[in-house]
Ligand SMILES: CC(=O)CC(=O)SCCNC(=O)CCNC(=O)[C@H](O)C(C)(C)COP(=O)(O)OP(=O)(O)OC[C@H]1O[C@@H](n2cnc3c(N)ncnc32)[C@H](O)[C@@H]1OP(=O)(O)O
């Protein structure tokens with residue numbers, strides 16, 4: 001089965017990795033060749049990690065990489081796709097434009113899935129002439145490790161489309177869970193208020209970065225504290241999700257903390273930009289407290 005993945009950032013490279021590792025032919029599409037080259041480098045590094053752990057044979061790594069082709073245009077990338085998974089930037093206008101293009105260039109029978117964290121699948125589907133074939137296929141980060149796929153049924157998504165995506169998720173070794181289409185779905189409706197509250201706690205001087213993360217790691221057995229997790233997800237992605245929740249649910253409790261807004265405006269996006277609540281240098285993590293609030 002031919003899969004096309006649109007966007008080769010944090011999530012797109014993981015989604016391509018997992019499909020290719022399970023024997024699917026993958027066309028990976030991004031707007032620039034350097035972005036694609038970086039993504040292929042990341043996939044190779046993550047496969048090496050699996051080889052080093054004895055979870056994957058060297059020959060399987062080579063075969064996995066051999067199943068991924070890269071493209072800089074949607075028209076070329078989706079020409080023979082049976083399923084497209086869109087994992088481009090979390091921006092509604094961008095996604096609507098991409099889905100119009102996908103509808104134009106992908107074969108008529110192809111399913112169109114979005115990995116969006118929060119944006120309405122119903123709205124995305126309405127930009128196409130095949131809304132019954134449009135669905136949310138929400139992988140978790142890091143994709144090769146996390147077991148969940150949140151499957152989001154839009155207003156017009158057919159039972160057949162849902163069944164096929166649930167089945168495909170199982171073929172990837174994941175556990176699919178079907179939910180309905182409301183802002184943030186289930187995962188981020190619950191996760192993002194916790195992350196936002198952690199940022200508000202820092203903003204108000206309740207505690208420092210390390211203290212907040214330590215409380216949640218050791219007190220609640222979370223693998224990462226909420227501030228480290230925000231850096232890992234990307235602060236821009238967290239802000240975009242909170243804005244969808246705030247606008248879509250109309251409740252002030254979802255209003256993003258001003259510190260998060262400031263950090264994104266300053267280009268401090270977390271691990272991917274080298275600095276967020278922590279500083280990142282080639283694999284190590286160093287604490288950076290937002291200068292505005294140091295000493296509070
Ligand atoms: C925003 C959204 O819309 C939705 C989301 O995705 S929200 C984010 C959801 N994700 C989370 O909550 C992740 C929370 N963090 C964790 O689970 C863990 O910290 C983690 C799995 C990321 C890392 O775990 P860790 O124990 O600190 O590090 P580490 O020992 O290096 O990794 C654990 C395992 O994952 C593997 N791994 C980690 N990152 C990997 C990657 N990118 N690719 C492949 N394997 C990876 C490691 O090789 C290791 O494998 P083994 O268990 O076989 O040894």
Ligand SMILES: NC(=O)C1=CN([C@@H]2O[C@H](COP(=O)(O)OP(=O)(O)OC[C@H]3O[C@@H](n4cnc5c(N)ncnc54)[C@H](OP(=O)(O)O)[C@@H]3O)[C@@H](O)[C@H]2O)C=CC1
Nearest residue numbers: 007008009010011012030031087088089090116117141233
């Ligand atoms: N980060 C996370 O933990 C999770 C994110 N998601 C969701 O996954 C999606 C992707 O997020 P994430 O990977 O973090 O984001 P990233 O910013 O890491 O990657 C997005 C990629 O999409 C590219 N892109 C932008 N426009 C286009 C286009 N028109 N065609 C093809 N590629 C394009 C970007 O290129 P450029 O940089 O050049 O703009 C970038 O490489 C979002 O919808 C997000 O909400 C879902 C689960 C978890």
